[in-house]
Amino acid sequence: MQSESSPALAGPGSASSAPLPFRELYENYFAFTWRSLRYLGVPEAQLDDAVQDLWIAAHRRLPDFQGRSDIKTWLFGIAINLQRNLHRRARRAVSVPLPSVLESSVGDPLLEREGQEAWVLVQKFVASLDDVRRAIFVASLLEGLSPAETAEATGLDVPTIYHRVRSLRQSFRQWAAAHRDEP
C-alpha cells in the first residue's frame, strides 16, 4: 500500500526534491487523464492521440513542475489546453467532420448499459457548455476535484468556482429534467 505522501507531489520547493518518477505518475494518473479528456469531449477516435500528447507534454514539463499545485490539477490543466486546441483544430478543418460527442460512446464496450445511457445524456449537456464551464463541470461534478483544485486547474478564483458549480448543478438538473424521457 502506498503512503499518503505521494512522491509525485514532491516538487523542487518541497522537503524532498526527488525527481518525479514518470512511470509511477503514469500508472497512478493514466485513468484520471483518460477520463478527463473523455469528459471534456475528446472523441474516442482521437482519445489515444490526445492521451499520448498529454503525457508527452507532462513528461517534457515535469522538470519545470514546481509542486505549487497538486499533480492532478496540473495534469487537468494540460488536459484543458489540449482539448481546447483539438476543438479549435476540428473547427478549422472543414474536410474533417466535427467530432460528434455521441458517436464515440455508442457501442463502447467499456460502458455499462446504465452508465452508457447516462453518459449519452451527460455528454449532450457537456457539449452545450463553453470551454470554461465545461472544465468546471468536469473537474467538480464528474471528477470530484475540490473547489480549490478546480480553481487552480482553471485559473479562476475559489468563490467564482463555488458560484459557477452551484449554477452548473442547477442548470444540469433543469436540463436533465427536460431531457429525462429522451431515448
Next chain:
Amino acid sequence: MSEEEALWADELLARVRGAVEPHSEDAARNLSRIEARLGAGALEPSSEAEGGAISTHDASEPPVPTPSATRPSMADPGEPASRQGPALGALANAGARIDASSVSTRWGGLASPLRFGLVLAFGLVTGVVGYLIGRTETQHEARENTHPSRVTSGVDPASERIPSASASSVSASSASSSRAPAATAQPDDSAARTLADTSRESSSGSSSSSAIGKARVARRAKRPASSSGSGAAAAMPAAPAASTAESDAFDLREALELLRRAEAALRRADGLQARMWLDDLDRRAPAQLLLEERLVTRTLAECTLGDVAAARQTLRQLEQANPESIYRARLEGSCVAGLVPHR
C-alpha cells in the same frame, strides 16, 4: 423542479462516474506509444534520475499546446473584476514554460548591465509585493484567530481528521460546493452551521433557492465576526477560508466511490485497474478510512494480477489491522485462501 428530478440528475452523474473508465490495455498501449514517440530509453530510470529532462523527442510529434500562446484567458467577461483571480497554481505550472532561446533573442539587443539592472529591479519589486501580501495575510489571520468566535471548544479530533458524518452524507454530486462549508464548520459557530445545513438542503435539491437565501443570511451573519473590514474583501463568501482545510478533506462518500470502482474493475478481472483505483484511494484518503475493505480488495486485485507475494503481504496487513475481520470470508477461493486462518 421536484426533488425526484434533482435526485435523478445526481444519479445520472453518479452513473457516468462509474462507467467511463479505460481498460488496462489502454494504459499499456499508450505507454508503449509514448515511449516510441519520446525515443528509445526516454523513460528509462537513468533519464528520470536526471529529473526527466529529455531534450530529444520525435520531430513528427504533433505540436503540444504552448499555453502562453494558445490559451485565452479563462476569465469570464461577465464576472465582476473583483472575483477574477490571477491564473495561478496548476495553470502556471502547466502553462508558464518560458522558452529560454526566445528570451535570449528578445533581450539580446540590450547591454548586459541594463539587463542585469532590469532583472534586479524586477526581483526587488516582486520581493516587496510578496512581502506586503504575506504581511497583510498574516495580520488578517491574526485578527481572525484572536476573535472569540474562532475559538473552538469540544471539537472531536476524529471529526477534524475525517469529515463528520453529516458532511459525509452530502449527496454524491454536491461534493464540490457544499462539502467544504459543512466539513469545516465549527460546532459552536451557529452561522457556519446554518451555512452547512443550508448547503445540505441545497444539495438535496428540495429548496435550492431558499437554501441559497439562507446561506446568504448565514454569510452575512458570519461576516462581521471574520472581518471588520468592508468592501470587496468583506463581500467574498466564506469559501476561500474554508478551501484550504476542505482540499485536505476526503469524505467517506468519495472513498466508497473509489472502492466501488476498484471492485467494479475486479469484477471485470481487471486487476491493474483495480489497483490503480486503490492507489488513488490510498493516496487521497486517511490511512484508517475503510482500511479493511481496501486491504481485502487490494489482496484480490493482486491475486488477479498473479502477484501472490504482494497479496500475501497485504493479507498480513489485514491480519494486523483486524485479525477478526469479517471480510476474510471474501478471500476464500483467492490465491491466499490457504493463508486465511479459519476461526
